[in-house]
Amino acid sequence: MSAEKQIELVGINKHYGSFHALKDINLTIPKGQFVALVGPSGCGKSTLLRSLAGLESISGGTMKIGGEVMNDVPPRKRDVAMVFQSYALYPHMTVEQNLTYSLRLKRVSKEEMKRATEEVAKTIGLSQLLHRYPRELSGGQRQRVAMGRAIIRHPKAFLFDEPLSNLDAALRVHMRKEIRALHDRLGATSVYVTHDQIEAMTMADHVVVMRDGVIEQQGSPLELYDRPATKFVAGFIGSPAMNFLPATIGPDGRSVHLDADGLGNLFIKGVQDPGRKVIVGLRPEHLEVGPISTAAITLPIGVVESTGSVTYLTGSGDVDLTVVVTGRSDIRPGAHVGLSIAPERVHVFDAETGQAL
Amino acid sequence: MTEKWTNRILLLVALALAALYLFPLYWMYVTSLKTGSEIFATPPGMVPTNPQWGVFAYVWELRGMGRFLWNSAIIASGTMALTAILGTGCAYVLARYRNIWIDVALFLVLMLQVLPASLMITPLFVGFSQFGLLNHPQLAVILAVTAKVMPFFVVLVRATFMSVPGELEEAALVDGNSRIGAFWFIVLPLARNGILVSAILIFMQAFGEFVYSKSIIQAVELQPASVGLNAFMGPNTTEWNNIMAYATIYVTPILAIFVILQRRIVSGLTSGALK
């Protein structure tokens, strides 16, 4: 039923002059879902979000919001709300006036506005600040006013454009949970743009990874973590980033031989063509430290960093490998460690195309 | 694709608006090239049928424009030099500090630029005559015009100095410079462009100055081109082609400088004038 698909993008294309910013984007977002658009700078995620809002025009494709085609509909008629990176609060209006701006445009009655304001103010926790001006508020408070302004409209969808980038780290962690909680409480449909994959992983039901105007992969967070479709997605999702080593498929097709000196063979899941050039992906948290005699890889350690809860070991020399060990570790720089990894945790990508095998 | 076409249309509209606004300039050039009788044609022609290119040389000779323009140049350069010398240092100090004295000084400076010349000329003239300055009329005009334009210069140049990072001067002082040295060798060269643009604006203003010159300079051989133009336009004058030719010669150097420096002038104005 199309009413369940709150947002439907089919074959969306956008050109800036000769620059092809969005290439054949297909994306369906059911009602109530929290979708994160992630990717490096310039991948097109903000362009896509702004096109959804109607702030950018699209060159081709069909865009439906709430079941209606919205291709040429101006922003003010789309009934979507956006939380901007800079919050875009009206500086010459109080918090209350900021919240009620959209209602005043629709000439909603005073009692209605008062009721709605009180409700939203309670939801976002700013009831005491209704008469302040934006310049008198902290970053976190401004963020909440921006969200309140969106909430009060009960829009068909919430669009977030990197809303937490301007906050410090601790506040960011706190606001992540608040935004997701708000989304759940309101039963809203949200599209959330960020370059921070941790935000995407922790907040979203569905993650869309973009690169160069194309959707590289989309799926649930854990899907992208466990089964990345391309080397790019594998390297983008997960922190610290996945280790990549060039290798060749062994003669039996069930193992890979790592090309670098001093490294051995690893068993892989499934069968591949022998002799094929591949890139092997190993997550730092999946590498297990063990005795050198039974290990597949022997690694000289260059740097040891401990945060108190985990320890990062980085290889020295030509081999660039990072290992994450929970808890403390006795290993010192200069030591040699043996590493092994379960076959199903070894990711194999074609050396040329980057596709997962 | 439609974006490109909208841009083209907007550009055309902008050019049309600019042409409409600058029509009087065009009219000045066109009128100067018409013959004495053609200017009285009804309807007035938009393009001269028989351009009289010789009118410029003729008017130059007829009204002794060489001397007038020379006098304008003297007054303008004198004003520019005096303003720059006095105003630069003042602007520097007003930019460097922020306390109650500075605020008072800024306020006073701002207030002084509002005084109309036609109202200040009365006491200035009487004062000048009492001190014998009327015997050096061009100097008197330079002093008066400098006092009039200096607040504007200080406001503009102060904005320039405020864009020079304070750390650079502090680094210079730590490296062993005296205040004078830091100012002269580090800060001033960085502010050079802004100061130059402001000085040129002052030159252009003083080049066109009229009230003080007309009131103070009685001797015709010392008068600048603005007074000369005013004298040329007597009450019953009819030789508008010649008058426009005079105006053309007078104004074209200014316009040439303006066209070349237009971007700098606009940015200098906008950064300074709104504070």
Next chain:
Amino acid sequence: MNRLLSGLRDGKGFDIVLVTVPLLFLFALSGLPLIYNVVMSFQEVDMFSLGTFARPWVGFNNYIAVFSQPETWPIMRNTLVFVVVSIAGQFAIGFGLALFFTLKFPGASYIRGLFLASWVMPGLVVGAIWNWILAGDFGVLNYILKSLGIISENIFWRSDTAWSLWGVVIANIWNGVAFNMILLAVGLAGIPRDLYEAAALDGATAWQRFWTITLPMMRSTIGAVISLGLIFTLQQFDLFAAITSGGPANSSNVAQYWAWEQSFRQYDFAKGSTISVVMIAVVLVASIIYVRSTRHEVRG
């Protein structure tokens, strides 16, 4: 003495010299004359007493004389009309142009800058050109107006007492449009674009965005532009000298031209300074409004 000299090179002495010399200069050539203006307005000044400071004190006689003259109030009314209509015209046209040039198309900023040509031209040249444009039988303005059907007969802008002031008003509006436009354009550019985007998403039409976002946020800029407009319009002299010389019969005379006329045509310096004092008071009030409006800026 050494400490004074070293203070001159390093530290406070340096700053003090750099500031006080220009301020002393300004005091001598702007401040003192201001005071002198007031003093002279209370004195009886004639050609023979020009050379001395000690002139007979006549109290408020000059003021009474000025305000009981028949031409005083019409001239003051002319000044008011001149100022109000000039500012209104310059502001309206300047704002319209500034809004137009916020549309970002290639070449916009360069073409916009060209408008400032009117601002750098000597006032007398502008006056001369407009004098010719406003000519009764042969001026191009009448020709254009008749071609557009707005008038059927020539208006004698320069010699008709009903129209002479309006001729100068037109020239003055032309003169000031560019400056207004540039300052208003800067004010408009200071409004962040995402405020308009947020307002659009909140449901505002272009007109509503203009009323609820643009105008309120431009308040201090508009205040500054109008105050500056008032100050500059009261300084306008060259156009009057070039077009009508205040005539005919004072129909286009304004206070600032009249003050000069009293001193340099009638040689009645006392009257000239009296009128000057009154007008300077007006100008100073306007400038205080200007300074205050630029201080109270609403920054998001």
